[in-house]
Amino acid sequence: MKPKIIVILGATSTGKSDLAVKIAKKWSGEVISADSRQVYKGLNLGTGKITKKEMQGVPHHLLDVVNPKNKFTVTKYQMLTNFTIVNILKKEKIPIICGGAGFYIDAVINNVVFPEVPPNKKLRKILEKQSVEKLLKTLLKLDKKRAEDILEKNEQNNKVRLVRAIEIAKALGEIPHLETKPSNYHFIKIGLKLDDKKLKEKIKDRLITRIKKGMLKEAQNLHKKGLSFKRMREIGLEYRYMALYLENKITKPEMLEQLTNEINHYAKRQTTWFKRDPEIVWFNPKDIKKIEKYIKKELKNNNK
DSSP states (O other), X not given: OOOEEEEEEESTTSOHHHHHHHHHHXXXXXXXXXXXXXXXXXXXXXXXXXXXXXXXXXXXXXXXXXXXXXXXXXXXXXXXXXXXHHHHHHTTOEEEEEESXXXXXXXXXXXXXXXXXXXXXXXXXXXXXXXXXXXXXXHHHHOHHHHHHHHHTTOTTOHHHHHHHXXXXXXXXXXXXXXXXXXXXXXXXXXXXXXXXXXXXXXXXXXXXXHHHTHHHHXXXXXXXXXXXXXXXXXXXXXXHHHHHHTTSSOHHHHHHHHXXXXXXXXXXXXXXXXXXXXXXXXXXXXXXXXXXXXXXXXXXXXX
């Protein structure tokens, strides 16, 4: 029998972290974060990172693993997650992958083999002179799936990420196809969804709550400690717009409006990404009993 791993996924603000804690407490699990920005140390309120109190004693992994000045890649995430899964299973506990980074989750579930492509300094010099808009158009032509991943993670303003993606696409041909290998695990995929109106309300309320708790102060402190505004903009979403505000490039009302719109767009891209997977079983976040019943049934089932 293949070991079973629970995956809780969905758009931002759908209550994934709360559910993961409930499930972990009920079935003796440990949570592995699948968030492309919560891996960074100090990016707490801006990324909506779960607090120690909210964890309720449940071990959480892949939070605060790298300095935000440094880049973190999907290959690094895949390697650390696979290592963490093995350690959790050794303790006879259930790994629970929880998050909204579709590309990161797919890398683990589908056991993706990432190609090794060395840097092309000549190409980089040419590409680095181009705007992010032009780079994104180029990537869409070369590798639409990778471009959609960058959009899904709201990294379309990250020039370094765009240049590297184009570099890989050009090295591997017109449309590189990532090889996958059979997984050693059986994944129980649970998707959380809300109707558009409710989701927009939750996104707005959550943003206001985080601002009241000191999200802007957090960004100011990160900058004082050496995190450049340029790097904040690369990290994206909240940090991009907070950087623009702190640089006096936009007003606070403009920051709130633009950021709210951007998070709504991001949530749509996440939903679109996850809809590709027919194995995901979708639930309303309030349907805890239905979710628990489904998990109980899947944990008892023999692997297919």
